[in-house]
Amino acid sequence: xxxxxxxxxxxxxxxxxxxxxxxxxxxxxxxxxxxxxxxxxxxxxxxxxxxxxxxxxxxxxxxxxxxxxxxxxxxxxxxxxxxxxxxxxxxxxxxxxxxxxx
Amino acid sequence: xxxxxxxxxxxxxxxxxxxxxxxxxxxxxxxxxxxxxxxxxxxxxxxxxxxxxxxxxxxxxxxxxxxxxxxxxxxxxxxxxxxxxxxxxxxxxxxxxxxxxxxxxxxxxxxxxxxxxxxxxxxxxxxxxxxxxxxxxxxxxxxxxxxxxxxxxxxxxxxxxxxxxxxxxxxxxxxxxxxxxxxxxxxxxxxxxxxxxxxxxxxxxxx
Numbered sequence: 001x002x003x004x005x006x007x008x009x010x011x012x013x014x015x016x017x018x019x020x021x022x023x024x025x026x027x028x029x030x031x032x033x034x035x036x037x038x039x040x041x042x043x044x045x046x047x048x049x050x051x052x053x054x055x056x057x058x059x060x061x062x063x064x065x066x067x068x069x070x071x072x073x074x075x076x077x078x079x080x081x082x083x084x085x086x087x088x089x090x091x092x093x094x095x096x097x098x099x100x101x102x
Numbered sequence: 103x104x105x106x107x108x109x110x111x112x113x114x115x116x117x118x119x120x121x122x123x124x125x126x127x128x129x130x131x132x133x134x135x136x137x138x139x140x141x142x143x144x145x146x147x148x149x150x151x152x153x154x155x156x157x158x159x160x161x162x163x164x165x166x167x168x169x170x171x172x173x174x175x176x177x178x179x180x181x182x183x184x185x186x187x188x189x190x191x192x193x194x195x196x197x198x199x200x201x202x203x204x205x206x207x208x209x210x211x212x213x214x215x216x217x218x219x220x221x222x223x224x225x226x227x228x229x230x231x232x233x234x235x236x237x238x239x240x241x242x243x244x245x246x247x248x249x250x251x252x253x254x255x256x257x258x259x260x261x262x263x264x265x266x267x268x269x270x271x272x273x274x275x276x277x278x279x280x281x282x283x284x285x286x287x288x289x290x291x292x293x294x295x296x297x298x299x300x301x302x303x304x305x306x307x308x309x
Contacts, residue, residue: 003114006141010131011121013145014152018124019177021159022168030160033290038157039249040258040286045151046126046246047259048266048282053133053239059271069236070243077247090240095233 065101069094109136112220119216123209124181126245127152130279133238139276147279158185165189165197179205254289261285 054070055061072093076086110118110132122128127148134144159180165188168176179201188201223229250256262282269278 002141003110003135006131006135006145007114007118007121009142009145010118010127010148010152013149014122014124014127014155015178017149017153017156018159018180019174021156021180022163022173022177024160035157036290036293037286038154040255040289041150041283042126042154043246043249043255043258044262044283044285045130045147045279046242046249047262048279049130049133049147050239050242050246051263052137052266052270052279053242054236055267056137056270058138059275061267061270065233066236066239069233070239073236073240073243077244083244086244087237087240090236091233093233094236095231098231098233 065094065097068097112217112224115220116213116217119213122148122152123178123212124152124155125212126242129238129241134276134279137275140274143274143276143280147276147283150280150283154182155180155185158182161185162188162197162201165191165194166201167194176201176205179209181205181208183208254293258285258289261289 050070054066055063057064069090069092073086073090076089081089118128118131122131130151131144131148134147135141159177162180162185163173166176184201184204187204188197191197191200223234226232229235246259250259262285265282265285266278269281273281
């Protein structure tokens with residue numbers, strides 16, 4: 001049930017912000033400060049989410065096979081690999097390290 | 103695929119793609135729930151990631167010039183990809199075509215792959231053994247990488263990582279990410295202070 005609440009809240013929230021953009025007059029969101037904040041918020045959120053999903057195990061910080069997988073994804077990104085290849089590199093390396101270390 | 107591995111049912115996974123339809127928010131929600139997050143803090147993180155779509159909508163509404171009746175239906179397709187394609191078009195006609203074709207094809211493809219991924223994940227059982235739990239952070243990293251071109255962006259990302267990981271052991275699940283989001287306004291404030299000081303030190307000098 002909790003998951004449905006989260007899905008419902010996210011769906012409504014995300015739809016409303018999409019609609020707001022189409023409905024409100026230009027000018028309100030065109031202020032430079034608002035635009036800078038809108039560009040920086042995803043950076044902060046994505047960075048902390050990436051770190052947490054790689055190194056968090058509940059409330060503890062761990063370094064496991066996922067760290068190797070993420071490093072592989074980073075190398076793929078530096079080599080300008082396409083999106084799916086980046087994700088595939090992370091998955092394959094994580095599975096490989098896990099298989100080797102048991 | 104990743105969501106089926108973190109305790110969501112097939113129906114919930116598909117509902118997420120059909121109703122939310124903005125990838126980063128979906129992955130964020132699933133990740134926060136898998137980490138044992140409270141549903142509302144999880145939804146808050148996903149919501150903040152979706153806020154950027156409002157700015158796409160703002161640019162698009164001028165270019166698309168849709169009637170008020172159509173706007174609520176077009177809104178669901180206002181995402182990174184449709185905005186990127188539509189904003190690159192030279193005429194209003196091609197903006198509309200670009201938006202509609204990209205929106206429709208992505209909506210169909212995204213929901214189909216969600217269904218296939220969820221069915222597949224249920225079939226293979228232990229998704230961790232296949233390394234699929236690394237797909238989530240890899241997706242985030244791929245979305246994040248092109249944003250890290252300027253110094254401020256890199257500083258914000260670094261501070262957010264430190265806050266997110268540092269607060270993880272002490273705050274309830276899902277909350278550290280929201281605190282880490284404060285790195286964005288903090289960096290803007292610091293940027294503003296620096297700009298003001300530079301202006302004080304060099305009065306009358308235009309750059």
